[in-house]
Amino acid sequence: MLLSISLIFIMGMCLGFICKKLHLPSLIGMLITGIVLGPFVFDLIDPSILNISSELRKIALIIILTRAGLGLDISGLKKIGRPAILMCFLPATCELLAMFIFGPKLLGLSLLEAAITGAVLAAVSPAVVVPRMVKLMDEGYGVKEGVPQLILAGASVDDVYVIVLFTTFVNMMQGEGVSVISFVNIPISILLGVVIGLLIGFLMSIYFKKIHIRDTSKVIIILCVSFLLVALEDSLKTSITFSALIAIMFIGVGLQKNRKEVAVRLSKKYEKLWVAAEVLLFVLVGAAINIDYITKVGVKAVILIFAALIFRMLGVFLCLIFSKLNKKERLFTMMAYTPKATVQAAIGGMPLALGFACGDTVLTVAVLAIVITAPIGAFAIDSSYKHLLKKS
Template sequence: MYLIITFIFLIFLTFFSNFLGVLFEKIKLPSLIGMMVAGFILGPFGFDKTPELILKISPILKDTALVTVLFIGGLGIGFDQVKKIGRPAILLSIVPATLEGFAIAYLSTIFLNFSFVQGAILGFIIAAVSPAVLIPSMVKLIDKNIGQKKSIPQLLLVGASADDTIAITLFTTFLAIYFQKIEGIEFDLKSQLIVIPVSIIFSIFIGWAISLLGKYTYLKKDNHIIKIFLSFSCCLLLRFVENKYHFELYNSLLSIISFGFFIRFYDKNGYKDIQAGMNRIWKYGKIYLFTFVGMAINPALVGGYFLIGLTILFYSLSIRSIGVLLSLIGTDLTFKERLFCVIAYLPKATVQSAKAGIPLQMGVAGGEIMQAIAILSVLITAPLGAIGINSTYKELLKHS
């Protein structure tokens, strides 16, 4: 009986979240905000009507949706476009997140009386751009053929996928530094920083190796349903391995997006069928992704740190925006196109929702403050970035 009630609720959640998404689109706001609102209303910090089983499986559903949109993002990137965006994409993956993370570390010593290491733990939770918000928006622009002449959506797709690797690696690095300092153990920062480029290269290599295997097996088949099923299964497997084993040198998000890129490269004629199939999955996947992100938002938690958090975010996002502009020096982008890139790099949601509670769970001093400010960053920047992208792309980017 409990399973039947849970299943009925899941159907209701799908319709209710989709309804609010459409409603928000009617008032010229991104549908994802409506879906997040739906999640908050039904979730534990709203009316608390969500069955326990759904809350338990929500990380799986959210991960599946995230995997879907990352794979679609990879399929949207052509080899010729990568040659165009190489240097700025690398800089976008490193400079904004690094500058913002260290800016928050410094600001935390002033506003929160944290040590620099505590501040860096918070900084690199917040510093990651949200693939859940940015990637669907860029996929939509690719479908509409907007910004394609200069491959701007692809530039942001590639930069954002590696940006998360930088932020998450530095987050775990400073967590390790914190605990080793408590235990009186010396920490070798240089060796830890070497992990970042190695992790990026290794993760891309994994995506390439799996796609190469596909080239000589199922990609040869004419049946596009088999291609979609096996490609998506590979993506889910890549994500499962990271969630299960937590290898230090492996970032599944980057592997999945590179897997999509190489699938497109190896299956030049058939990749569009795979892309179309994944788009049909994403139609429902996005509902669960943003609804469950909304369920993680606890407004009561952020109330006591609202003004301090807002001040830190104002300065850190300003520093991040400078980092984006520095990364684009030497490109042929116009002022308007650079401004769009700044806006697109604002939103935070998935990484912050997933990592916000870790310092508190691990017993880091000030962990509850870190959780509050990380959730505040989602509340402010996810709508800000989504509305910004949605309302400015027609004005700032050219139709190709």
């Protein structure tokens, strides 16, 4: 295992550095590292690491969401208003619609299979988007207009919305049917997540004010509470649940509102944690990529992905029609809402594991979406934000 960990970090960082020097996103190098080291090429990653790959990716996701919450300016979202709410579900719904239209024609899927494929494809990647929006907020680009705040909040809720839809469609495929309560649970889980996160953040701010401990200890406490929230959500068998990922992000928001100076210091700590988490996340995502699947579906899957992206960007455009953002800011938001990686890697293989006829197709589309959109989306964000957004 130690050899595998060494190879993951050394090769991941080296190839990431090389890509950065070539003016490409470093995550491309990390994805290539995962493909090369993964079980489908040289098989140099210990099976025990691959067995807990989903948990390790979830830890990385927790780190970036907490970091996002610590830097999220809610007042900026209030200025935007209605578009912020629409961004949570309308782009993903438009992308799902594209899958209904083109999936059966291009890949021969049934409508329910197209729905499952669309739910896997429709999520935006917090792993790509969140650190870049945090960077924009740190540098002051688009902050006054609320652009990074809008994308941050929308991307987080977008994932919850898509995962709930995916679970619903899987239940339908298994013959369990679907109830109204499963759709009612979407807004309730989001709202409960916000309330729980703000409450925990508020209680932590009081505790940190009265009990003086090192910032590193505070980070450990927040991480442990975040892990407990995820474990609690997974263990709940009730019809109504809460979103642990939303709660985790709003812990940071609650801390920021009540202990601004502490939130700033903790954000720096999380920034350092992300250096290691980013490498681990994208190398493990790369390790899940099976090159054989890509060659089987080929060009049709690529066309389907780009068609879905066009519909997603159209959805973002519709969200921003009556907003105060100018044309350049709207264009940036549309591009920033396209990368995919984390959710696709997490749930893309589930239909195959459940024995669905569309399992191979879903996994292939998910993998291709990661390979195509993560680098292109990250590159589009990194190369355009200084030209399209105003610096405060």
